[in-house]
Amino acid sequence: MANDMSATLEAPIADISQLAPHWARIRSRLHSEVGEMEYRNWLRQMTLSAVDGDEITVLLPTRFLCDWVRSRYGDRLNSMWSEENPAIRRVDIRVGGPAAPSTGLAVSLATTTEPQAVVTKLEERMDQRPDLTIDPRFTFDAFVVGKPNEFAYACARRVAEQPSSPGFNPLFLYGGVGLGKTHLMHAVAWELVGRANSGVARPVSVAYMSAEKFMYRFIAAIRSQSTMQFKEQLRSVDVLMIDDLQFLIGKDNTQEEFFHTFNALVDVGKQIVVSADKSPSDLSGLDDRLRTRLGYGMVADLHATTFELRISILEAKASRAGVAVPAKVLDFLAHKITGNVRELEGALNRLVAHANLFGRPITVETTQEVLHDLLKAHDKRVTIEEIQKRVAEHFAIRLTDMSSARRARSVARPRQVAMYLAKQLTSRSLPDIGRRFGNRDHTTVMHAVSRVGDLMNRDAAFAEDVELLRRLLES
């Protein structure tokens, strides 16, 4: 009598650790049953939590994982447990427990390396002032000179080489966005520091900041009642460079302050470099006195790029990056991306980074693919009607055969191709696709999709045909 009670009235398993070997076996069996991907996605995060009577509790760290595992693997877990240990009859799957370090995406969404370290070091060498952030890539050497920018380049070089007496003050650089104004200003700073460090010239102190930053610092100084300090700091430099002066339009107080600083520096023979998107006379909204003073020095503009300049820029960038980019690709880019240097360089950078990351060669095709957001104004939405029409034309069958009941291979195969493309290129559900092909069942569509997939794997010519159709439809 006592025997048949012990099975039910006394907990058969006292300690969860007794179950560890069972659990390990179950996990590894599941792993081989469902495969690496499934296991990693869903089951890896399971932890064995408790045993109560004949029931064990398995935890998953999030509700999503828990619900998924319960509905998709709950029964399997139950039966595996009772095979493994007959004393366990039920598995309760709940939310809880820690998330194990994830794999997949997480493999290394590594913390960023710190590129600012480079800049910081540079700053230390140049000046203690934290606003002097010079991009080390923007040197004169890296500036590609062509007809549209050679004059501005020459002026900037002169300032860098003879900061105390270039023969003009200020240097006013202007031009559309992304044509190299900022690059030239950084290059001036970089050159001044380089020359000082190598002993060619005496050390000079340089301040470079965008007009917005000038305003930001000015306002901050007013708030902290340290405007005197701000002024002194600015007026103690040998070269002051202010980028994007158009930003001061409409900001009268900041303009006023800049005007005074400007005068103070010019009066004692310090050099000023200013950039803007327009010439001084076109900067309406800027104080007249300031406009006049800005026009006193050298006004140099950067023109829109020419095809030749774009090609030289691309070649220079590519060789600097140490990447061999086919001439065809450079040609393609120079033709397609005509806006400005920043976009052109951006496009090349994207191509190179993409090639590095995914190990794919740079060709005109990959370029079109990688830059499709830039090259096309919008992505095309393909309709099932277009697919049917195009496929029917391609295989020279009647459009009505797309929805007819005819089963001859000469029409059935094209119909399957059209269904395959409808699945790939539209977001319609399979029943919906089936309906548009003469009220066919969704299983017919599924069959067509897998059939065409199979054929494409086996028959290269057929695959090429389908790919061609896809490209035609997408373009």
Place this chain on the structure above:
Amino acid sequence: MPVQSSGQLPLPIFREPRFAEVDFRLASSNAEACAWLRRTEEWPSHRLALWGEAGRGKTHLLHIWAGRTRGQICRGPDLFGLPAQPTAGLALDDADAVADEAALLHLLNAAGEAGLPVLLAARSPPARWRVRLPDLTSRLRAITAVEIGPPEDELLRSLLARLLADRQLRLPETVQEWLVRRLPRSAAAVGDAVKRLDAAALDRHRTITARFAAEVLHDILALDEISGTGVSLSREGEALL
């Protein structure tokens, strides 16, 4: 027959989605985006933009990336004025909905000067945003933009399950399968369907079955036949009831 609202207003009980890293599903449609996110140090000019239709996982990835890199998350519509000097990488969600273009320009510049990464997410690629500031346009057009493509069938299936789990709605797997097969195969459609099912079930105090789902989602589901008197389900649909 479509389900009409009962007129009863619901209590405003909300639950924020969690965007846990373990809940993210890698698939070929998001593999390229994930590869880029793993290598922040290789982003050209420290900038990257993720783009794609609503519901494809941009916000989820933003949270994972920000968590991993100790970056900050901000939403485009909340961005105004001169930002404080950034001290960490920044993930900007709904970046195409920035109202203050100058603010975005400052932010890109400030992060650029500090050498900090900026991750943008939007429905369309930055090159196609309608932006008035030329300075911003040229910066946006230079950003590496990576598309998250339309979800594969398996991903749609898990997306539906995750959206239901986020709202703590429990639907039998058979009903989920039935839905996934009939909904348009887009993340946005699945998201919309879950939202509507949740609201309709709460409104009516109804348990969500295939039949109820067919009534609520009659306009987006591919049902075999819709007559004036009611929704006719397919054979499998009937078997589920």
Place this chain on the structure above:
Amino acid sequence: MKLKADRATLLKALAHVQSVVERRNTIPILANVMIAVRDGKLTLTATDMEIAIIEDVPASATRNGACTAPAATLYEIVRKLPDGAEVELDHPGGDAQLALRSGRYSTSLVVLPTEDFPSMTAGALPHKFSLPAQMLRGLIDRTRFAISTEETRYYLNGIYLHAAESEGTRVLRAVATDGHRLARVEEPLPEGAGSMPGVIIPRKTVNELRKLLDEVTGNVDVALSDTRIQFHADAIQLTSKLIDGTFPEYERVIPRGNDKVLRVGKRDFADAVGRVAAISAERSRPVKLSLARDLLVLSASSPEQGTATEELDSDHVTYEAGPLEIGFQARYLNDITDQIEGDVEFRFADGSAPTVVRDAADASALYVLMPMRV
């Protein structure tokens, strides 16, 4: 196993346990009650795998042992025996049938092996406290009407019990909501409950427990973990799994600034609602409350039947705020006023915002009700 017990005593215990047993069961043994005699003591056990009830029953046992027999059949037989009868249960062990004898009546029942009977132990229950049965009744009675029956939304299919702080004092709170209304009741925090996790007790457990509480006069001992809760009162122990869900942050939907206050006698109000709502057979049709200074007009209409209105004037209501119109489902109003003894206090914001309802004389319960679009 062999024992003799008083018919009335046995019937009461069988009534408790057979109530837990599910009527329609796919697993045959779950329809059974386990009858066990150990060390001369009789216990009855039943479970549906979510809830388990164990009751000690006074009996004179002469042989140890255990078997499981159909709970409903056993209950029906014992119920039909004459009052005052003595019932003998005799099971020789193994697959043999269970003999039940009383006076000249005798029957034998097919049993199922005890080894197959699911055992639901509670594991470690680290949080323990004790509270008067009456207090527990109050927590349940005033909240359970608001439990959701929408199966999809499993996390609302129960009462959320947790420790909270209310105006500086620590309380034990019961909360239930179905997404249209919410009930929140609190009692002073029993010693030992301070560190308990918030738990969601399933509706069936709540109902079984409530039935048992009718007969309890003293204290109920409560013990719980993250996944199980156990109630122990007199000779009965009820163990239940908890709902694996996250209860909503309900405090966010309780309005704090509602300043339009209506006071009305519970009887006056409930009767008027009943009369006005009678115009429509459709339970979810709204009753409209139109308020002006010291005047409440209730009205309802039905496209088929017509309209009905009733006025409650300054003799019956106090209302000092501006005019307001708001509609509620009649049964939701009734469910709440059923919990209230004296005056009902409504606090409105406007016609489409959550409304707070309280018993004017009792601060321990609070109800939030969402209006209908009218």
